[in-house]
Amino acid sequence: MPTPNPLDQTQDWQPADLDRTHDYSESPPKKAPTKVLLTTLGDFRLVGKLGEGGMGTVFKAVQVSRNRLVALKVLSKELAQRPGFVERFHREVRVMGKLGHPHIVKLLAAGEDHGFIYLAMELLDGSSIGSWLTKLGRLPVGDAALVAKSCGLALQYAHEAGMVHRDVKPDNLLLAKSRTVKLADLGLAKTADDSDIGLTQTGVGIGTPLYAAPEQARDAKHVDARSDLYSLGSVFYHCLTGKPPFHASNLLDIIKAKEKGVYATASLVNKKVPPALDRILAKMIAKVPDHRYPSVAEFLQELEWSGLVGKELSFLPGESDRETVAE
Secondary structure, three states: OOOHHHHHHHHHHOOOOOOOOOHHOOOOOOOOOOOOOOOOEEEEEEEEEEEOOOOOEEEEEEEEOOOOEEEEEOOHHHHHEEEEEHHHHHHHHHHHHHHHOOOEEOEEEEEEEOOEEEEEOOEEEEEEEHHHHHHHHHOOOHHHHHHHHHHHHHHHHHHOOEEEEEOHHHHHHHOOOOOEEEEOOOOEEEEEEEEHHOOOOOOOOOOOOOOOOOOHHHHHHHHHEEEHHHHHHHHHHHHHOOOOOOOOOHHHHHHHHHOOOOOOOHHHHOOOOOOOOHHHHHHHHHOOOOHHHOOHHHHHHHHHHHOOOOOOOOOOOOOOOOEOOOO
């Protein structure tokens, strides 16, 4: 049997709502169970569990020295014994540390304590675009265009910094209380100098199959900015229609469908989608990279010319009551 992770005990916590003006450093959460083995990592006091992903667990935490709430991403101890996963985690720290943009989740700190490797990110007050799509099915045209624009601005900045995200998907587009869309989860990002690419073997695809470009499914090591554009186009299409352009019951059929490149135009699936967006999507989801926009900047320019981008996200309530981070 695997050794129990002491951090997992925090999933039973039921802390009261935390006021950002309160001095959290004075006392630990009142309702923490007595069997908790570890409640602090470095400068961070764990408050509750937000979620789990392939790399580890994300906690709501308090940075004691700054008296602020953060999202603390902790690599599992099992994966911490595997050099490849540790390097990917360190890669995410390096990538996030290089990027500072209003549409990219901000890295606050990173470290290691009690054998756990962690990174602290800004805690967002909204949910993810993925969860809203699950709830609503699809988004209004203006909202979908605004989501695509926001993600596009983040990708343009990352690409200009020599990085390719490689995992653009609705669950990695998070919402701040300010109604700002932010791109998260840079653990798969590819750097232009190839210093980290040893983690991705030639001929191995990574990312999320429903949104990844067909060339990425074949070989994630040699993708470029146009692959991110394809993924963004797939997300944009999903926001407009309620489903990705290519979907099937298994991975192989999804890849085959993408290789054929035939999908129902968005305006056929949703009559509210104007033909102008069909043309934009066609240049984003083209199966051949050379047939796509050569850069995100050109996509953003054409999207603005369409006049369809909303000024703010209309589907959001006045105050969001959820807090999530990329997992």
